[in-house]
Amino acid sequence: MPYEIDYLAIAPELIIFVTILVVLALDLFLPRPLKYWTATAAVAGTALALLPLALLVIDDQVVSMFDGSYVVDEFAVVLKGLFLIAAYVVFLMSVSYIESDRYYQGEYYFLLLASLLGSLVMASSRDLIVLFIGLELVTGPLYLLAGWRKGDVKSNEASMKYFILGVLSTAILLYGMSLLFGLTGEVTFAGLAEATQGMADQPAMVMAVLFVIVGFGFKISAVPFHFWAPDTYEGAPTPITAYLSVNSKAAGFVAMLLVMYLALPGLADVWAPALWALAALSMTIGNLAALRQTNIVRLLAYSSVAQAGFMLVPFAAAAVAGADLEEAFAATVIYLVIYAVMNLGAFGVVIAGANKTRSGEIEGWAGLAKVDAKLGVLVAVFFFSLAGIPPLAGWFAKFAMFRSVIIAGGVTTVVLAVIAAINAVIAFYYYAKVVKSVWLDDVAGEFPGDVEAAPSGSLRLALGISVALTVAIGFYPAIATFVGDASRVIASGG
């Protein structure tokens, strides 16, 4: 029987795919001064792909294709929306950044779009093979993009470290998956969920699960698999860093949760303690390392390690306590969405600020608010939001996290909640350090960059979207809970 394909359901993927081809073709034929059209095409294509998503939200149906390997449900739609909007913002941030470098514009957008396509596929994947292809499509182009600033040694180092550790993690992940397949003969999540019931005491199964977790641990840069992140973040072009810390991290997270939640719920005894430890370690070590950073991008790198820890908390807590995972799943998705919004904003101000200060050092930003109060306000908004200070969006992410932890109950979860609470305070200190430098410190001499120049139009739009969402979600978190609730409608396919 030929496969039934619902073209509306996969329209976003198709549109991005066509956009990729268009960008490639434009790059081939356009003369150099007109290359910026590739950027326009990428931005337009991403925006266009949001349209069918809107239809799918209204349509509100679960579409299952390819023997249940590919499912478009509300969860997938919501995440695709997140990936598309985040990528849209990254494109906007890229325009002036890449244009100033003057080379390979077309390839840049082609690679980024390919990575975006991977994340869209991944959100719908309901078997190990599709998931793996999606995930690798996300990371593959990023190895190249991380090394985009060819002349810069740090960028080369970023790319190299990311590539080597990325490939290693892929190998480990794949090995774990192959063990899963070997032990059960299944690749679909639904099949695995059934077949793995009661196999928690088999050593090979334990090993398979642990390999999978280690593989994902690299992707989401959880401690102790985070070593690549700070160097890669620092060396990569800033828009790519933003993409790494938002899209790519979110993709890794979603993949991990899908596998744990849909495919291996029967093995919670194995993976729950591991996730618990990852969460506690990531929060604590990520935060403590972030305290010592003097470079803003490195600080954001460690902060994103710590944030990954916070994101793991609901799932780890619920699984260890044997509580309902649905609540934890929703809390994680809420956290992910809010984190994406504010972290993109944070990287947006890093780009805007670097134009003025020509510096990535926190001290180099001293007194920036005195010459550009608007940028100063944005720095305060995004960094305090990351710290979780009301009434900015970050508070609700933390709130949803604590809520799902307490709902799980039990001693181990309370311990995790206390660790998280203490870490929330530590985290505040280093986020405030940036704000302090910008607002409270005095200007040390002149800023080397052009302080008068306003950020480019596209960067302003990117910052505008981020700040509007950050403030709106902060005052009216129902926007975010809608996303969390939608993610409860998740179908295992098959």
Add this chain to the structure above:
Amino acid sequence: MEWFDTWGLTIIVFLPLVGALLLGLMDKENEDALKRTALAVTGLAFVASLVLIGQFDFGGGGYNSYQFEVNETWIGAINANYHVGVDGISLPLLVLSTFVVVLAVIYSWNHWDEPKNPKAFLILMLILATGMNGTFVALDLVLFFIFFEIVLLPMYFMIGIWGDRSPRKVPGFAKEFETRLYAAIKFFLFTLFGSAFMLLGFLALYFESGKFGERTFDITALTELGAGGAFTGTFAFLVFGAMFLGFAVKVPMWPLHTWLPDAHTAAPTVGSVLLAAILLKLGSYGFIRISIPILPDEARNWAAFIAVLSVIGIIYGSLACLAQTDMKRLIAFSSVGHMGFVMLGIATMTDIGINAAIIGMVAHGLITGLLFFLAGSMHHRYHTREMSRLGGNIKLMPVMGGILAFTAMASLGLPGLAGFWGEFMSLVGAYNPLPGLSLGVFRTSMVLGAVGTVLTAGYMLWMLQRVNLGEPKEEWEGHEFQDVDRFELTAWVPLIVLIVVIGFFPKLIFDSTTDTVTALVEMAFGSDATASARTMIGG
């Protein structure tokens, strides 16, 4: 005024925030327009709160019945609502808050600490006002948490940008930090630490309430449950402890007070005033509004512990005052002592004690607010706060010196002025705490508290002697000092008048609070718990 019944509180809370947005759009250079707008907005909020008093039904209903209530869905998914309302306990505090903010704007008219920037300062002040007003009317734990936290950001910036720039040694660090930077982050971290645990406590209540119906953050619903004995045992102990951390840091209670002297001393004048007058009350208000009604049995268990910490705070604060050389720091430490009396009153769990706490909060807000205004204005003129360099102030500036003498008398609890009632009644309450509480602990607390009042008189008079009396130091010879100017007078006279009026007619406050407090104590601890407060204060 039908619409005011529903919109009144919302206007009082959010008008300042709207004002902040307006100021944000205005030109930075046009200082007059900025100040006028800020004055208009805070003035309107104050007038609205006066209308509130006019419309308020005193003696209406028992505890847990609120007026001007609004209850709308806010975050549907977690059943958190925009639920606001006032009762006799929160009304005086709400009015105090709107009132002090207006005075702060007036005072700011010609007093800008470096680096000036009136636009930013006024915006922060208005955001602060929204947070403070909101905390006093919030009837939903999530909403309460948000307002409770909103005040942190503006205060952080106020201390950090306009604060004291003198260098300061910090234990454990080789290099010196500017006082403002150290104080700002310390203030924030302490409060954040407390409120993270407070939030955990709120969440725990939310889930526990699910055992008795729909899960809720609603303070009125949780109060119902609490009065019915829903929360007990280890659960209640942990929740009370978590909330205790959040509120006790804010009050602040010994030994969590160490942020206060730094923050108060480093903050710009208006920041210190708002911090002392309103922000500290958010903590003690939390105990009265949330901890006691929702967890009455557990509050009883913690009472003795709270009383002991309060008394340590009173004695420690007073002794610390005697060791200060900096006038502003002395006033800051005096807050630790005064808030100790407030907390002692609350710890007695009696209607006398809680009434004492509320009038103590109002009085402390007025008096210490005024003291900080004075300290700021004197610093403005002398450019020093070292008491050893001051002296003979009353000769140099008779009006300023006179007001300082008056306020110091009010602060040490002179009968006939507002400060007297809170201290006196909380000691009376401690003599006869809620039946079942350890008489030994509370009567010892009372005696030590009384010793504390003597110490308070001691350090206040000592400060007066060093600052006001004697001959001016040689270094000021030939200096022309401008005595109190008209903006200062406009800001201070209302405070002075209120201190006297409340001193003679404490009924003004008790008329609002007594019925509600009595109802609260009866609801929480049973009807035999209320002592003879009515006869004593003529309620």
